[in-house]
Amino acid sequence: xxxxxxxxxxxxxxxxxxxxxxxxxxxxxxxxxxxxxxxxxxxxxxxxxxxxxxxxxxxxxxxxxxxxxxxxxxxxxxxxxxxxxxxxxxxxxxxxxxxxxxxxxxxxxxxxxxxxxxxxxxxxxxxxxxxxxxxxxxxxxxxxxxxxxxxxxxxxxxxxxxxxxxxxxxxxxxxxxxxxxxxxxxxxxxxxxxxxxxxxxxxxxxxx
Amino acid sequence: xxxxxxxxxxxxxxxxxxxxxxxxxxxxxxxxxxxxxxxxxxxxxxxxxxxxxxxxxxxxxxxxxxxxxxxxxxxxxxxxxxxxxxxxxxxxxxxxxxxxxxxxxxxxxxxxxxxxxxxxxxxxxxxxxxxxxxxxxxxxxxxxxxxxxxxxxxxxxxxxxxxxxxxxxxxxxxxxxxxxxxxxxxxxxxxxxxxxxxxxxxxxxxxx
DNA sequence: TTAGGCCAATGACATTTGTCATGGCCCGAC
DNA sequence: GTCGGGCCATGACAAATGTCATTGGCCTAA
Numbered sequence: 001x002x003x004x005x006x007x008x009x010x011x012x013x014x015x016x017x018x019x020x021x022x023x024x025x026x027x028x029x030x031x032x033x034x035x036x037x038x039x040x041x042x043x044x045x046x047x048x049x050x051x052x053x054x055x056x057x058x059x060x061x062x063x064x065x066x067x068x069x070x071x072x073x074x075x076x077x078x079x080x081x082x083x084x085x086x087x088x089x090x091x092x093x094x095x096x097x098x099x100x101x102x103x104x105x106x107x108x109x110x111x112x113x114x115x116x117x118x119x120x121x122x123x124x125x126x127x128x129x130x131x132x133x134x135x136x137x138x139x140x141x142x143x144x145x146x147x148x149x150x151x152x153x154x155x156x157x158x159x160x161x162x163x164x165x166x167x168x169x170x171x172x173x174x175x176x177x178x179x180x181x182x183x184x185x186x187x188x189x190x191x192x193x194x195x196x197x198x199x200x201x202x203x204x205x206x207x208x
Numbered sequence: 209x210x211x212x213x214x215x216x217x218x219x220x221x222x223x224x225x226x227x228x229x230x231x232x233x234x235x236x237x238x239x240x241x242x243x244x245x246x247x248x249x250x251x252x253x254x255x256x257x258x259x260x261x262x263x264x265x266x267x268x269x270x271x272x273x274x275x276x277x278x279x280x281x282x283x284x285x286x287x288x289x290x291x292x293x294x295x296x297x298x299x300x301x302x303x304x305x306x307x308x309x310x311x312x313x314x315x316x317x318x319x320x321x322x323x324x325x326x327x328x329x330x331x332x333x334x335x336x337x338x339x340x341x342x343x344x345x346x347x348x349x350x351x352x353x354x355x356x357x358x359x360x361x362x363x364x365x366x367x368x369x370x371x372x373x374x375x376x377x378x379x380x381x382x383x384x385x386x387x388x389x390x391x392x393x394x395x396x397x398x399x400x401x402x403x404x405x406x407x408x409x410x411x412x413x414x415x416x
Numbered sequence: 417t418t419a420g421g422c423c424a425a426t427g428a429c430a431t432t433t434g435t436c437a438t439g440g441c442c443c444g445a446c
Numbered sequence: 447g448t449c450g451g452g453c454c455a456t457g458a459c460a461a462a463t464g465t466c467a468t469t470g471g472c473c474t475a476a
């Protein structure tokens with residue numbers, strides 16, 4: 001072999017909207033001898049563009065980002081580029097992990113992970129393994145599966161950004177009464193006392 | 209002088225609830241020759257305890273922390289220890305800056321600050337200066353002053369954590385109708401269509 | 417084919433909200 | 447002093463909200 005082990009470094013893309021954190025991760029991970037940061041973005045859209053342009057081995061995506069969140073970006077990237085995705089998140093809502101895994105994400109870690117361990121995870125994933133933070137996995141497994149129907153989820157989603165039932169109905173092209181029914185049944189299933197509470201709860205669980 | 213300039217390093221306390229970020233800041237700032245990280249905490253209460261124990265020159269406090277947030281911790285620390293406080297925050301709500309300055313905080317920066325610049329800020333503050341992020345300052349100055357009365361703010365505060373007016377009324381020891389009036393007038397002043405919207409808006413502005 | 421689930425809609429209903437008019441209290445201006 | 451004006455508090459009223467029962471179309475699995 002003419003090529004030492006060092007020569008084939010892990011090419012890494014980092015996406016996080018907070019400059020301080022992104023910079024810190026770049027600096028700390030760049031310090032590792034076998035990791036090379038080849039791109040960094042502050043939102044999901046440019047992350048996808050840069051991934052297409054630089055074809056990194058691993059993409060480290062923050063879940064909470066403007067324009068396109070980590071999951072949307074992951075979907076776009078994985079469809080276009082042969083790479084692996086690790087999602088980093090602040091609040092690990094159980095349902096999100098389920099959706100992340102469904103879209104072929106390879107790693108899922110909270111921001112409470114020490115940088116040292118994050119480097120380990122990156123190496124593991126680069127080697128073809130998967131890594132899911134044990135706490136998040138446990139939470140996702142103990143968490144009950146979503147009891148809501150598609151339209152109920154839709155209604156809750158829309159209700160998060162609107163005030164009146166009339167607006168929700170208009171946005172969904174439905175009769176107001178129908179919307180109230182969906183919201184009502186969702187509230188019953190989640191035993192919430194108002195649609196806001198229901199929407200909150202569904203969001204906390206990562207269902208919307 | 210037998211003591212070189214290097215010998216008197218800036219003693220720094222870091223408090224942030226996210227391990228990844230805290231670790232990154234410790235590592236990056238500790239790399240600076242004139243800065244020494246002497247303590248780190250993951251919540252406001254232990255931050256205050258450590259500040260009392262280690263008496264750092266500068267305390268770098270995240271605004272969003274469990275147990276006690278950055279402002280509460282700052283108040284406790286400044287009352288007990290002769291030190292300076294820099295607040296780091298994710299979402300810079302205008303009103304919070306006002307309150308921070310009222311409690312003698314010396315610096316206020318968003319998490320979008322590059323680490324390099326953060327080091328500058330630390331040095332400036334250590335030298336007795338103040339530093340306020342220009343964007344946040346501008347937002348705080350252009351932001352209208354709170355038009356709400358004390359009771360209205362109380363009602364909004366409580367309404368964030370309760371569902372029904374009846375509960376709010378009980379918590380405030382008022383008749384339900386009175387509470388609805390406060391909420392109503394607050395909604396009018398903030399032209400919101402529901403109390404949740406009003407409470408959200410007031411929170412966004414940093415009034416509660 | 418039949419039963420069951422989801423979707424969509426409607427009408428009646430009790431409750432909860434938000435709005436409004438009103439009155440007492442205190443304080444500063446004239 | 448007394449006259450507004452702001453804040454606090456209340457109850458009455460109309461509108462929006464959530465609940466419930468019911469209907470029908472559609473699709474899927476047994």
